[in-house]
Amino acid sequence: MSAPHDPSALSVNLAAVPSNGARVAVSAAREAFGFPDAEFEIAGDLRLHGRLDRLERDGFRLRAGLRGELRLECVRCLGPVPLRVDEELDLVYLPRVAESTAPGGGERALEASDMNVSFYDEDRLELAETVWEQLHLALPVKPLCSADCLGLCGSCGADRNRHPRCGCDDNTGRADRSGLGALRDLTGFPQTPG
Ligand SMILES: [Zn+2]
Ligand SMILES: [Zn+2]
Numbered sequence: 429m430s431a432p433h434d435p436s437a438l439s440v441n442l443a444a445v446p447s448n449g450a451r452v453a454v455s456a457a458r459e460a461f462g463f464p465d466a467e468f469e470i471a472g473d474l475r476l477h478g479r480l481d482r483l484e485r486d487g488f489r490l491r492a493g494l495r496g497e498l499r500l501e502c503v504r505c506l507g508p509v510p511l512r513v514d515e516e517l518d519l520v521y522l523p524r525v526a527e528s529t530a531p532g533g534g535e536r537a538l539e540a541s542d543m544n545v546s547f548y549d550e551d552r553l554e555l556a557e558t559v560w561e562q563l564h565l566a567l568p569v570k571p572l573c574s575a576d577c578l579g580l581c582g583s584c585g586a587d588r589n590r591h592p593r594c595g596c597d598d599n600t601g602r603a604d605r606s607g608l609g610a611l612r613d614l615t616g617f618p619q620t621p622g
Pocket of ligand 2 (some may be wrong): 581582583584585586594595596
């Protein structure tokens with residue numbers, strides 16, 4: 429319990445945070461965070477660098493930059509969509525027990541309605557949870573490799589970005605009504621990168 433604050437720890441012992449705050453300097457690979465199966469991959473390390481300060485009353489404030497590189501899946505063609513994460517976080521953590529039992533609980537409930545407030549248990553702050561939540565907030569609802577991604581052919585599954593004319597249109601009469609493929613061929617519009 430008396431161990432000094434470890435800036436690189438994913439599980440922060442809040443009791444060890446000095447009154448003038450502490451540095452947070454986490455840099456870890458996906459495995460270290462213990463994320464469950466996600467709709468994204470993490471390329472390289474995720475970094476969380478900043479400060480953890482004590483609030484006047486019980487609680488802490490984390491101000492830190494979250495940076496890393498994710499790889500999502502295009503909702504149309506299932507191809508890779510790189511996403512750079514570069515977020516400045518400003519989050520408040522309150523002890524969970526104080527939420528309902530401590531004097532001024534109503535005030536805390538008010539604070540808790542703020543989406544930047546989380547709760548911690550037993551003097552431990554699990555930064556992996558914070559990173560997990562913040563990554564999800566950063567995700568686009570429908571990742572696209574390109575705004576005009578042509579997706580997969582509904583018949584043969586061919587990637588229409590690479591094979592605009594897989595031949596199914598002719599065979600099934602399922603014409604590409606958007607005409608994007610034809611337009612792309614006519615204009616020599618460059619293939620989607622990646
Ligand atoms: Zn795509
Ligand atoms: Zn096809």
